[in-house]
Amino acid sequence: xxxxxxxVSGIPEQSPGxxxxxxxxxxxxxxxxxxxxxVSVSTVSKVVNARYGVAPSTMERVLQVIAELGYxxxxxxxxxxxxxxNIIGILVAEFEPFALELLNxxxxxxxxxxxxxxxxxxxxxxxGRAGWEHRSLSRLGGTLIDGAIIVTPTxxxxxxxxxxxxxxxxxxxxxxxxxxxDNFGGAKTATEHLISLxxxxxxxIKGRSDLKSxxxxxxxxxxxxxxxxxSYDPQLVHDxxxxxxxxxxxxxxxxxxxxxxxxxxxxxDLSALSAIETAKSLGLNVPNDLSVIGFDxxxxxxxxxxxxxxxxxxxxxxxxTAVTLLLSMLAGEEVTQPAQMPASxxxxxxxxxxxxx
Amino acid sequence: xxxxxxxVSGIPEQSPGxxxxxxxxxxxxxxxxxxxxxVSVSTVSKVVNARYGVAPSTMERVLQVIAELGYxxxxxxxxxxxxxxNIIGILVAEFEPFALELLNxxxxxxxxxxxxxxxxxxxxxxxGRAGWEHRSLSRLGGTLIDGAIIVTPTxxxxxxxxxxxxxxxxxxxxxxxxxxxDNFGGAKTATEHLISLxxxxxxxIKGRSDLKSxxxxxxxxxxxxxxxxxSYDPQLVHDxxxxxxxxxxxxxxxxxxxxxxxxxxxxxDLSALSAIETAKSLGLNVPNDLSVIGFDxxxxxxxxxxxxxxxxxxxxxxxxTAVTLLLSMLAGEEVTQPAQMPASxxxxxxxxxxxxx
DNA sequence: CTGTTAGCGCATTCAG
DNA sequence: CTGAATGCGCTAACAG
Numbered sequence: 224x225x226x227x228x229x230x231v232s233g234i235p236e237q238s239p240g241x242x243x244x245x246x247x248x249x250x251x252x253x254x255x256x257x258x259x260x261x262v263s264v265s266t267v268s269k270v271v272n273a274r275y276g277v278a279p280s281t282m283e284r285v286l287q288v289i290a291e292l293g294y295x296x297x298x299x300x301x302x303x304x305x306x307x308x309n310i311i312g313i314l315v316a317e318f319e320p321f322a323l324e325l326l327n328x329x330x331x332x333x334x335x336x337x338x339x340x341x342x343x344x345x346x347x348x349x350x351g352r353a354g355w356e357h358r359s360l361s362r363l364g365g366t367l368i369d370g371a372i373i374v375t376p377t378x379x380x381x382x383x384x385x386x387x388x389x390x391x392x393x394x395x396x397x398x399x400x401x402x403x404x405d406n407f408g409g410a411k412t413a414t415e416h417l418i419s420l421x422x423x424x425x426x427x428i429k430g431r432s433d434l435k436s437x438x439x440x441x442x443x444x445x446x447x448x449x450x451x452x453x454s455y456d457p458q459l460v461h462d463x464x465x466x467x468x469x470x471x472x473x474x475x476x477x478x479x480x481x482x483x484x485x486x487x488x489x490x491x492d493l494s495a496l497s498a499i500e501t502a503k504s505l506g507l508n509v510p511n512d513l514s515v516i517g518f519d520x521x522x523x524x525x526x527x528x529x530x531x532x533x534x535x536x537x538x539x540x541x542x543x544t545a546v547t548l549l550l551s552m553l554a555g556e557e558v559t560q561p562a563q564m565p566a567s568x569x570x571x572x573x574x575x576x577x578x579x580x
Numbered sequence: 581x582x583x584x585x586x587x588v589s590g591i592p593e594q595s596p597g598x599x600x601x602x603x604x605x606x607x608x609x610x611x612x613x614x615x616x617x618x619v620s621v622s623t624v625s626k627v628v629n630a631r632y633g634v635a636p637s638t639m640e641r642v643l644q645v646i647a648e649l650g651y652x653x654x655x656x657x658x659x660x661x662x663x664x665x666n667i668i669g670i671l672v673a674e675f676e677p678f679a680l681e682l683l684n685x686x687x688x689x690x691x692x693x694x695x696x697x698x699x700x701x702x703x704x705x706x707x708g709r710a711g712w713e714h715r716s717l718s719r720l721g722g723t724l725i726d727g728a729i730i731v732t733p734t735x736x737x738x739x740x741x742x743x744x745x746x747x748x749x750x751x752x753x754x755x756x757x758x759x760x761x762d763n764f765g766g767a768k769t770a771t772e773h774l775i776s777l778x779x780x781x782x783x784x785i786k787g788r789s790d791l792k793s794x795x796x797x798x799x800x801x802x803x804x805x806x807x808x809x810x811s812y813d814p815q816l817v818h819d820x821x822x823x824x825x826x827x828x829x830x831x832x833x834x835x836x837x838x839x840x841x842x843x844x845x846x847x848x849d850l851s852a853l854s855a856i857e858t859a860k861s862l863g864l865n866v867p868n869d870l871s872v873i874g875f876d877x878x879x880x881x882x883x884x885x886x887x888x889x890x891x892x893x894x895x896x897x898x899x900x901t902a903v904t905l906l907l908s909m910l911a912g913e914e915v916t917q918p919a920q921m922p923a924s925x926x927x928x929x930x931x932x933x934x935x936x937x
Numbered sequence: 938c939t940g941t942t943a944g945c946g947c948a949t950t951c952a953g
Numbered sequence: 954c955t956g957a958a959t960g961c962g963c964t965a966a967c968a969g
Contacts, residue, residue: 249741250721250722250723250946252947253946253947253948254946262955262956263955263956263957264946264947264948264956265947265948265955265957266954266955266956267947268947268948268949269948269955271947271948272948274948274949277955278954278955281954294718295718295719296719296947297722297947298723298724299656299659299720299945299946300660300723300945300946300947300948300961301946301947301948302656302947302961303654303657303947303948303960303962303963304946304947304948304960305947305949305961317687318683318684318686318697318699319684320684323680326675326680326683327675327676327677329675330674330676330701330704333704334674335704335705336704336705337705339700339704339705340674340675340700340701340704341699341700341701342675342700343696343697343699344687344697344698344699347690347691347692347693347695347696347697348666348693348696357650357652361650361651361652362652362653362654362655363655363656365606365607365654366654366655366656366961367655367656381650384606384607522879525879525882525883526879526882607962609962609963610962611962620939620941621962621964622939622963622964623938623939623940625964625965626964628963629964633939635939653962654961654962654963656962657945657961657962657963657964658962658964659945659963660946660963660964661945661962661964661965662963662964662965663945
């Protein structure tokens with residue numbers, strides 16, 4: 224999308240041969256400005272931060288030099304000195320679809336506020352040990368960012384020097400204020416959808432067993448089966464770990480059973496999409512031979528062939544809620560109550576009535 | 581730290597017995613560790629950075645304390661001192677779909693490297709002036725990040741203290757190494773698609789006239805017409821500015837011509853979707869009465885009714901290429917040649933054979 | 938091997 | 954009104 228940044232008054236054209244334009248590589252610091260303007264560093268600082276106590280003439284001259292040199296305060300240096308930065312940090316393990324959708328909602332909600340947004344992926348480097356949450360929070364908090372939103376933390380978030388909101392926390396509930404989706408209810412709805420289509424033999428590809436959401440989704444699945452009077456068959460439940468490749472193995476195992484399921488509820492969309500591919504490669508038609516439903520509603524779900532039926536997490540709203548809560552915490556209010564968002568069924572093409580035996 | 585907004589009324593902050601300021605758990609600094617371990621700060625620093633010259637026994641003790649206190653080096657402080665941070669910065673105006681898709685590709689490409697990723701939206705605050713590119717780059721570069729990828733800059737990127745890659749730059753070509761899509765070729769392909777469906781009277785909704793991409797897309801359109809021996813009719817080309825509302829006006833003008841077009845190539849998907857809505861409101865059926873094709877392939881394109889035919893920008897690949905180029909720049913190689921990615925036709929439901937007169 | 942000494946760029950007292 | 958001095962948390966010389 225094109226940003227409508229109306230460039231009404233252009234930047235002052237800096238003539239190429241300008242003697243002021245410094246040679247190259249080095250950043251323009253407050254010292255350069257002070258020297259060029261013939262004032263002290265502290266005066267420049269006052270001008271930049273709009274403090275009182277500077278003569279208009281001095282102020283004007285300094286501003287002139289700042290414009291010419293294209294000086295901007297270093298985020299790093301200033302945040303080291305003063306506690307306030309006006310930056311909200313989003314801490315993620317990596318930028319996967321879920322985090323990106325969240326980011327979208329967060330960015331939109333933050334637009335027009337005084338805050339800028341910084342998203343940090345702190346678990347990209349190899350040997351990515353667990354505990355990226357604490358590390359990122361500790362490395363950025365207290366200095367670079369005024370508050371943090373942590374996406375899908377898998378461990379308890381410890382005490383922090385800045386306000387923190389957790390989105391979709393996978394560990395216990397004793398941490399900071401948290402926002403998540405109704406995993407149990409959503410999984411139950413998904414399974415009920417399959418049951419209502421006439422399926423009786425329904426497989427499940429589980430999520431990461433160390434995560435709370437995975438257990439809740441499995442519970443929802445089992446509850447729906449039980450409510451419908453369908454007995455639970457352990458053979459129909461395999462581990463997918465929320466990952467594409469492992470889900471493919473799980474799907475293969477399920478579909479090569481002597482009596483394979485006619486439908487699969489995968490714990491997330493990634494697994495579901497992987498299951499569809501696996502089914503295709505085994506010569507099965509989705510949804511005629513096999514129905515598949517996922518969980519999340521990532522963008523890819525609407526673009527697959529067939530399009531993926533799923534349960535939607537309102538990621539945009541979750542991001543917006545997180546921002547709202549965080550802003551009120553930054554305003555000094557106490558926020559501790561967790562928020563749970565509803566999950567909604569999105570039926571698409573990958574689910575259909577059960578094949579007649 | 582929370583600053584009560586009593587500053588205005590002149591009340592001195594930090595009241596003497598303020599137990600509140602003590603309640604916020606302060607960050608653990610290297611000083612705390614040094615003190616607790618009974619060593620000097622520099623020794624701790626050496627341990628943290630795995631430098632040689634520390635006795636095993638000391639090292640062990642320090643590590644023990646670090647673990648107990650949960651200490652992590654402050655990104656801000658360390659990056660202020662040492663130039664290397666192992667962080668790549670992605671600079672965007674805000675997190676909109678295009679940037680997010682890019683981020684996805686960038687994150688995936690960076691996984692397993694030594695670098696972490698920091699994305700910064702520097703144009704969220706109100707009064708977001710143009711020139712966020714320079715400001716963000718100046719505020720982060722040289723200290724916080726080792727290199728930067730700037731997404732859709734609209735102004736020239738000035739000299740910088742760190743390596744920079746621009747993705748989809750909308751201004752001139754004299755800046756840093758740049759990556760964009762084949763706007764001309766893509767537009768030509770889109771128009772040829774319409775021609776191959778039998779359309780001869782093809783309208784065009786232009787993009788923002790101050791942007792290079794808009795001109796290239798119009799050129800591609802005209803080239804395709806010329807190649808097919810169709811004469812160019814200025815009446816069929818209106819300005820849409822890449823925006824929804826202006827595109828709607830343009831579409832209305834086009835469709836109420838005495839001899840309206842049977843197909844429209846819009847300069848971006850947003851305009852195309854707007855044109856479809858306009859056509860519907862005029863009682864036209866898309867694609868039977870009017871074919872519409874866009875440019876970009878934003879996620880919404882696959883979810884509209886009818887789904888939108890378009891030309892796809894390979895955003896994932898563009899992000900990956902940006903990372904590759906940047907990494908080689910960081911490795912000391914000289915990279916200046918721009919990279920151009922291919923655009924590919926994505927035919928969907930909004931285009932069909934021309935209606936028989 | 939370890940501690941001491943300088944700053945990195947900036948904001949903030951406190952004297953002139 | 955202005956500038957010199959101090960320190961934020963940390964790393965990199967250099968001494969001891």
